[in-house]
Amino acid sequence: MKIAFLLSIHFSLLVFVHSYGGNGYDPLETVLSNQRSKRSKPHHVSNKVVTSENSYSPVYVGPQDGLKEMDKISSLPGQPAGTDFDQYSGYVTVDPNHGRALFYYLAESPINSSTNPLVLWLNGGPGCSSFGNGAMMELGPFRVNADNVTLSRNKYAWNNVANVLFLESPAGVGFSYSNTSSDYSTGDIQTAKDSYTFLVNWLERFPEYKTRDFYITGESYAGHYVPQLAQLILQNNKITNQTVINLKGIALGNAYVDDETENTGMFDYFWTHAIISDEIHEGIISNCNFSENGTVTETCAEYQSKATAARSNVYFYDIYAPLCSSSTNSTPSISEFDPCTENYIRSYLNTAAVQQSLHAKPVQWDSCNDIIGIFWKDMPFTVLPVIQDLMASGISVWIYSGDTDARVPVTTSRYSIDKLQTSVKTPWYPWMYEDEVGGYVVGYQNLTFVTIRGAGHFVPSYQPARALAFFASFLEGKLP
Template sequence: MKIAFLLTIHFCLLVFAHCYGGNGYDPLENVLSIQRSKRSAQDHIELTAENSYSPVYVGPQDGLKDVDKISSLPGQPNGTDFDQYSGYVTVDPHHGRALFYYLAESPINSSTNPLVLWLNGGPGCSSFGNGAMMELGPFRVNADNVTLSRNKYAWNNVANVLFLESPAGVGFSYSNTSSDYKTGDIQTAKDSYTFLINWLERFPEYKSRDFYITGESYAGHYIPQLAQLIVQNNKITNQTVINLKGIALGNAYVDDETENTGLFDYFWTHAIISDEIHEGIISNCNFTEAGTITDACNDYKIQAFAAKSNIYFYDIYAPLCSPSSNSTPSISAFDPCTENYISSYLNIASVQQSLHAKPVKWESCNEYINKHWTDLPFTVLPVIQDLMATGISVWIYSGDTDARVPVTTSRYSIDKLQTSVKTPWYPWMYEEKVGGYVVGYQNLTFVTIRGAGHFVPSYQPARALAFFSSFLEGKLP
């Protein structure tokens, strides 16, 4: 009876809290709960060259770049000084599966700046709506839902940034075959790779450009798996070789054991849960891959989420969006109602037309995809280790006010990588203030962004751009 009561409290809190996607649920916890309940040895899957490679579909791309160019977005401010493109790239013509992208080129040095792919997680959440419009893109949607303002800390200041809505069914991406909406890690990596090969045919000027991948949350799975596929296929393909230089994983879900231990340790050290609940979790929960989650463990986990109450645990010190009052800026001047503005804006017919998108009801996250995720390995740390050994730049960064995938989780995950320290932990500075902390490991860099939640560029845009610039330069901030 007690568990049922607490479950009800937890559900109500999730419904009424200010949530990722604005639709009352936590997509990462949702998919993890489902996967944990059915996990078996078969779920420990790694992409390998032997079982993953075959020549990918390449469709005709002539003339499509010109078609995809955006003349202007409704409500965009005057003086916009960069080119932007959006449209679809078909990745499976037989299923009618096509992925939507948005490219924001740099206002300066676009012909020489690197190409960066941004991926949001979920799984099932939009890289365009959440990533471009809420975080690091060139525009933010104003409170009137119809006009845009310039984000002066947009990442396209230093790179050409490509936002990909993946897998099919996320955001504006789609498939004509409904079974495609039951997908998982492996197919998402393959489709993203096929997208890149075709997109580079459409934009051949980027074929030799330095290429980076970054993103956050469940993209902690997407990015290493896609990067591994690129590295493997670069060695054996007679198609386009992608000039991958580095990856950066933000507040990233990479390992299920450290996600759990880091989450509840963060709750305790930030005065969200009591000593008794924390001790109950430590004493009753075995979060290892072979561990069994007992009823006692579940009881304490439910108590922990109930104790959290209705704080927005993607940024634990931020105010909530209140529909009954004027929006209150958070400690970092980020409007907590931004997700609502984005949803309204992206569902305007003229906006979808200007983006060359199919008319749809745009949603921040696709709950069906999330609930029907088919494969999710317990850990991708072995994949990250393989990438570290290739010599590409591997960075992990963490906003330190995020409780969803907290800084403790990232540090525990790095401990599992068993890499040695080259540059000891130190504070990095931005405008004569501590921007965060950094430690340089052998073949790995870890950076925190002070005062940032899960969506780092939303809460600390200036510090996020400073960190990102350092990542591209290959220098510790």
């Protein structure tokens, strides 16, 4: 009853409006704090990582005839003239009994769309939109202009080299919904199951993609979503008589995959980038045990609070970027990314004509849904065993990191890779883009690690050209 009441408040009134990249807003910390408090309670049983022990049961497959044609977007309001690729969006039902449906947006390639691979993109949060954040702010074909009405073409969009499918997941995120309020209290396991059911149904709607090479990419809390979904696909491919999904690889960006390395990596990054003092860093090192069975002492919590205070209003997701300001004389960005972009996206996606063109239900769209994170049910302490399983499966596994992100920083990614205990095949070297260092790369046994220089948490937002170059290398299976 309490959950339903809170959900009704959230969805009918939307009292709290948040931007994923808004300064001071941190949806990942919301869910991590809740999960850490659960683990600190006596007799807590750790969430088990989804493994191949799970038995398969056939997923729901609904009738898809004619739905592809209905989902085709004739044009988005304000899109630039000369748009030369097909777009689709709409809903795929994943649970007809609950009335649970997930919203997607597909941007096909302008060239070679019939042969280019299919790539699924997932944003994290948990509770944040892969369409509004992923497509409209990061790697999609359009960016919303400051007038909140017109769109500009993103010449570095990832659909230049792949057909890109953006999924708003789980239900309750963006335009995705359920008619059963209890569905908004979800977690890792159900999110993976729903995403898999979505894919099976979507491929019935778009059968031309059934045999196409398929990749899954995402960032932040998608460090859980992507490997868990990939593992489920590989398991079900072996035992199902339904659609076999031709999974070739995954790429995880600034990804939350292990709670211990998230903490140690973040505070070490703060210190090495002059965000916190030697004294605060030493206090954390001396008093905090971030392992799964570690206890957060009062002294540790005090030093973490000091670190947050010392960080002040540095933009957490890109420490060298300016903040969104109403002042016309705000500090120019070191990149071309407009820090107020999310405000433009929210206004645009809440326009009735835009929602109609997207075939979306008329709702108050928001970048992130706090309720999802607050009531998140299951989350393993680490998904590194899942990643090891995928490395052994033979698919391509890449981890990439924008090096100016403090939320899930490059140090965290490197510490996580250390835990995987895989050997180096190609030692660390700088990769180049237009005669400049685009970042650095290490080729490991069954794993590739790439940094993108000058990029924050939302890599394609801050360094779109370098991000596209990295992404093309990933699809080609070649080190950049």
